[in-house]
């Protein structure tokens with residue numbers, strides 16, 4: 001029993017809730033007015049710089065480092081009874097709406113609608129962002145490069161299946177920067193059009209990564225059925241809705257979007273199946289205090305080359321969070337490494353590592369520093 005027992009009646013508690021809602025709403029309005037003021041200040045700064053013939057020519061409304069700091073602080077000071085993440089999700093939406101008042105963000109993502117990448121885009125930017133589906137990873141990059149969209153969201157690695165090589169290959173030729181990361185727990189379901197009997201199903205369609213992530217389950221439950229790799233899980237769901245005999249592997253969003261029935265839930269082979277997505281943009285992101293950096297680096301083909309690339313990190317005590325290899329495409333049997341590590345390019349110890357790597361490598365391309373995922 002609590003020390004001060006709450007003796008309020010139902011009507012009294014509801015009256016309290018009404019009064020609190022009024023206050024919360026007033027505070028949200030004041031917060032939104034602050035965001036409008038921030039937008040005016042940003043615009044004035046760019047105009048002044050333009051007149052002085054220096055600096056930025058484009059107003060950057062979205063500030064990933066600031067958003068990460070705001071969300072981290074909300075989680076740190078949360079006193080319950082709601083979980084820190086729950087409260088942060090609410091503030092995620094408040095900030096998303098405030099940013100839309102400044103300037104609505106256009107975000108390209110690997111579509112069609114209903115893909116996990118769309119869910120990742122909404123998780124990162126909130127519901128006020130305008131999310132634009134693109135058919136391929138290449139065209140997400142194109143949309144951001146051409147300026148038609150402010151940011152893009154692409155998958156980069158899965159905890160069961162490893163890296164999405166197409167995304168990494170795009171970075172080799174692109175001038176875009178990584179502006180953030182999102183992690184999403186991936187639950188796959190077997191879906192079909194309503195009232196489809198099992199014996200009528202002749203094909204199971206899904207993105208090749210989803211087929212791979214559910215391989216054991218499919219071998220056990222549908223060993224003889226044809227498995228067809230299609231461009232995305234969203235596309236598979238669309239096919240299942242329109243083509244008799246087709247079942248799809250996809251997530252809940254796709255099931256809802258295309259009105260599909262769930263034949264089996266959680267068919268992924270590994271329970272903590274997680275996909276990581278990257279946010280790509282045209283600008284570099286200032287430090288948020290807890291950042292990651294990604295680089296592409298290629299060394300001369302000589303003994304101990306990989307050791308020499310990694311040794312500067314060991315000496316500086318900087319943790320690597322990922323390392324991947326891709327063929328260089330310019331030279332047979334030469335490789336480039338994608339390396340991710342903790343810290344920001346503006347940190348003096350990271351700048352020193354980069355300077356040392358420049359001496360060891362034939363190619364070094366920083367892909368950007370960005371806040372570690374908060375949600």
Ligand SMILES: O=C(O)C(=O)C[C@]1(C(=O)O)C=C[C@@H](O)C=C1
Nearest residue numbers: 035038062063066067095098099
């Ligand atoms: O602080 C800013 O620069 C703002 O624009 C305000 C705000 C916010 O609502 O807190 C909105 C959008 C930015 O991405 C970051 C934060």
